[in-house]
Amino acid sequence: xxxxxxxxxxITPPLGTICSLGVDDNALAIFDPVYARATxxxxxxxxxxxxxxxxxGLYRPEMNDLRNCISERTGVNRERIVLHTTHTHxxxxxxxxxTEIVKPFGLEWHTEAFFQLLLDQSARxxxxxxxxxxxxxxxxxxxxxxxIASYRRIRPLGGATVLRNSRSTAEYRLYxxxxxxxxxxxxxxxxxxxxxxxxxxxxxxHPTVAGGDEGPYITGDFPxxxxxxIEYRRPNVTCNYFTGCCGNINPGKYTGSSNEPAxxxxxxxxxxxxxxxxxxxxxxxxxxxxxxxGLAWTRHSIKLDVLPKIRDRATLEHQLEQYATAYxxxxxxxxxxxxxxxxxxxxxxxxxxxxxxxxxxxxxxxVMAARVGELGILFLPAECFLEIDxxxxxxxxxxxxxxxxxxxxxxxxxxxxxDYAAGGYEADVALxxxxxxxxxxQVGTDMLNEVFGAT
Numbered sequence: 001x002x003x004x005x006x007x008x009x010x011i012t013p014p015l016g017t018i019c020s021l022g023v024d025d026n027a028l029a030i031f032d033p034v035y036a037r038a039t040x041x042x043x044x045x046x047x048x049x050x051x052x053x054x055x056x057g058l059y060r061p062e063m064n065d066l067r068n069c070i071s072e073r074t075g076v077n078r079e080r081i082v083l084h085t086t087h088t089h090x091x092x093x094x095x096x097x098x099t100e101i102v103k104p105f106g107l108e109w110h111t112e113a114f115f116q117l118l119l120d121q122s123a124r125x126x127x128x129x130x131x132x133x134x135x136x137x138x139x140x141x142x143x144x145x146x147x148i149a150s151y152r153r154i155r156p157l158g159g160a161t162v163l164r165n166s167r168s169t170a171e172y173r174l175y176x177x178x179x180x181x182x183x184x185x186x187x188x189x190x191x192x193x194x195x196x197x198x199x200x201x202x203x204x205x206h207p208t209v210a211g212g213d214e215g216p217y218i219t220g221d222f223p224x225x226x227x228x229x230i231e232y233r234r235p236n237v238t239c240n241y242f243t244g245c246c247g248n249i250n251p252g253k254y255t256g257s258s259n260e261p262a263x264x265x266x267x268x269x270x271x272x273x274x275x276x277x278x279x280x281x282x283x284x285x286x287x288x289x290x291x292x293x294g295l296a297w298t299r300h301s302i303k304l305d306v307l308p309k310i311r312d313r314a315t316l317e318h319q320l321e322q323y324a325t326a327y328x329x330x331x332x333x334x335x336x337x338x339x340x341x342x343x344x345x346x347x348x349x350x351x352x353x354x355x356x357x358x359x360x361x362x363x364x365x366x367v368m369a370a371r372v373g374e375l376g377i378l379f380l381p382a383e384c385f386l387e388i389d390x391x392x393x394x395x396x397x398x399x400x401x402x403x404x405x406x407x408x409x410x411x412x413x414x415x416x417x418x419d420y421a422a423g424g425y426e427a428d429v430a431l432x433x434x435x436x437x438x439x440x441x442q443v444g445t446d447m448l449n450e451v452f453g454a455t
Contacts, residue, residue, distance in 0.1 A: 001135040002292040002372055004189040005040045006198045006238045007128025009121040011054065012218060013092045013114045020056040020091050020214035022098060022109040022345065023327070025338040031210060031219035031265050032228070034091060036118070037240045038125035039200065040076075041372055042295045043133060048370055049074070049126045050082040050377075052240050053118070054220045057085050057409030060356065060365075061097040062115070066122055073123040074130060079299060081126075082368055082379050084407050087243050088207045088224070089166075090217040090264075094118065101348050101355075105324040107331075107340070109348070136189035136198070138373055140400040141287035144182040145278040148222065148271050149205035149246075150253035151178025153424055161424035166212035167259060167267075168252035177253055180204070181244065181386060184275065185402055186282045187375055196236045200377075201227070201279055202402040204244030204386060209251050209271045210264040216338070217261065222251070225272025230279055239279075242404040245380070245389035247413050247426060290400060292373035296454035298447050299369075303362035304411050305433040306353060311361045313354040319347045346429065349412075353431045356410060363432065365408045367443050371451035376401045378444050381408035382436075385426075387416050391441045396448060403444075414440060 012033045019025040034054035041048045049070065058066070063083050071078035098109035152164045154175045164172045187200040206212065207221035220227075227239040255267045310316075323344040327337070339345040357363050368379040376399055378392065384405045392403060412431035420427045420434050 001137055002041060002295060003043045003133045004136045004198055005129040005132035005134065006240065007038045007125040007132060009036045009125040011036050011118055011121050013111065013117065017111045017114050018093045018108065019216050020089055020093055021339040022093055022095065023102065023107050023338070023340040024336045025214065025216055027092065027218050028216040029261055031217055031268065032224060034218055034220050034224065036122045036125040038129040039198065039240045040126065040129040040133060041370065045077065046295055047076055048080045048082070048297055049076045049129065050084065051122055051126065052084045052086060052242055053122070054088055054224060055085050055091045055094050056087055056089055056214065057406060058083055058094055059097055059352070059410050060408060062094055063408065066119060069119045070123045070126050074126045076126060080297060082407060084242055084379065084404055085409070086207050086220070086223055086241055087406050088219060088221040089212050089214045090210045090219045090221065092218065098348055098352060101320065101351060102324055105328045107324065107328060134191050136191050138290045138292045138375060139188045139190070139287045140186070140290050140375060141188065141282035142183045142185045143278045143282035143286055145184050145203065146274055147254045148251050148274055149180040149249050150251065151180060151248060152250045152252055153248050153419065161422045163425040164250070164252040166206060166208035166250045166252050167255050167257055169257050173253050180249055181389060184278050184282060186279055187402060188283060188287060199237060199239045200402060201239055201241045202244050202404065203275065204246045204249055204389060206246050206250040207243060209255055209267045211259060212250065217264070219268060222268055222271040222275055225268050226275035226279065229273060229276040242402060243406060244403055245384040245386050245405050247383040247385040249386055290374040294371065294373060294454070296371040296451040298450050300367050300443060300447060301364055302367060302439065302443055303364050304436045304439065306357050306361050306363055306431055307433060310350055310353050310357060310431055316347060316351040316354050320351055323347050353410070353412070363411055365411055367447060368407065369447040369451045371454065374400060376448050376452060378403045378448055379407040380405050380440060380444060382406070382411035382414045384414045384440065385416055385419070385437065388414065388437060388441055392444050392448070395445045399452065411436065
């Protein structure tokens with residue numbers, strides 16, 4: 001049997017905390033609590049700590065701070081710590097490194113008190129998981145999810161590719177659901193002595209039912225609600241959620257278009273219930289036992305080529321001065337625009353990537369993989385298009401897999417070459433060259449082969 005442990009801590013910030021959009025995007029309402037959830041696999045030197053955080057993303061400087069803090073306080077090897085973000089867009093900002101970019105202009109992108117809370121509570125969640133460690137048997141299930149995910153890149157007749165937003169218009173909701181991965185996958189660890197269970201959930205859809213606008217709200221979105229429902233209905237169960245490849249998938253067909261807080265919350269509750277129902281059906285109707293012999297782990301650093309616009313750092317630095325100065329002047333007059341407006345927001349985003357790239361125009365990131373008995377788990381960086389998930393699963397048609405994205409937000413969207421050519425939102429804001437997609441597919445496949453071949 002494998003040893004597994006779970007820990008959960010509350011990272012809900014106070015009102016007024018800067019939210020995901022950054023400058024002047026301060027929290028006005030908390031829809032539901034947000035958490036740091038840690039699953040620890042194995043014991044001692046071989047322990048792997050997998051942390052899932054209810055925030056929009058993490059970049060490498062902040063990830064280094066978190067890994068160092070967790071390792072120092074718990075003893076887990078920092079190279080065996082996975083940091084995943086569920087990618088709820090209505091969440092507190094973690095981008096301390098973005099603050100360093102705008103600080104010379106008197107602006108802030110994050111709330112430091114929240115980041116200190118995140119450090120403390122993340123380490124505490126891992127410590128609780130270590131203390132909870134117990135032997136477990138493993139099973140695996142999957143089940144189709146009704147009316148949550150939809151393909152978001154649509155082409156109106158005769159028009160260019162457009163984004164079906166997470167809270168879309170009635171017109172765009174009429175378009176077909178499109179190509180998605182319909183299944184939620186569930187890995188179930190059962191303590192034979194007590195019959196308590198720990199479930200790892202994996203589903204491919206942007207957790208943006210409450211909105212993709214990164215507004216001034218706090219919520220774990222539909223995955224958080226689903227886990228709360230499951231744990232209420234099954235008191236012997238704890239859950240951890242991992243967002244799958246969903247760069248081109250969101251819930252836009254199945255949400256309302258109103259952005260009123262009450263309507264956002266109502267949709268979170270409705271779609272959270274639908275995910276909970278599918279997870280419970282997977283557990284009760286479609287599971288099979290897996291062997292738990294052996295725990296394998298691998299971690300590879302790779303470099304992805306950035307686009308020419310990101311290599312032009314001088315232009316981006318000039319734009320930052322122009323836009324940030326103008327916004328600081330507006331702010332002095334009492335004007336507020338969350339994120340500083342589109343120009344400042346995207347300049348800061350692109351400039352951070354430019355400052356992070358090496359002299360050859362490459363961004364470094366990590367890909368990680370684990371095997372728990374017969375179960376494979378792949379941890380990818382970036383917002384990956386669903387094509388990556390499909391291609392990797394095609395290489396392992398008979399293997400139970402959890403494929404997890406956003407274990408480093410730095411590379412941005414990983415877009416197919418065809419979608420670059422078609423244009424649209426994801427192509428417009430992408431940071432990396434089109435070949436990054438094939439690179440991640442190859443690396444991910446190789447690493448799963450590595451852990452499945454390990455004895």
